[in-house]
Amino acid sequence: MARCKQSLKRRRTDIGKAIRNRSKMRELRSAIRNINESDTPEDKEKAVRKAQSLLDRASKKRLLHPNKANRLKHSIM
Numbered sequence: 919m920a921r922c923k924q925s926l927k928r929r930r931t932d933i934g935k936a937i938r939n940r941s942k943m944r945e946l947r948s949a950i951r952n953i954n955e956s957d958t959p960e961d962k963e964k965a966v967r968k969a970q971s972l973l974d975r976a977s978k979k980r981l982l983h984p985n986k987a988n989r990l991k992h993s994i995m
Contacts, residue, residue: 946972
């Protein structure tokens, strides 16, 4: 277990970041899943735009590697 103040604070901030990242990834995976579940072409187009936006944001924040985000965007088109 960490003892110095710096490592204790680092542990606290890492836990917060992990929770935030988990939430963002869950939202991203749900958006990608919604593309396959949409019935009408209009709904599918909306879902694709939402997923692309989330993928762009995730790669910008380095939640995903930019190449992986581009691969996923290409596969959902």
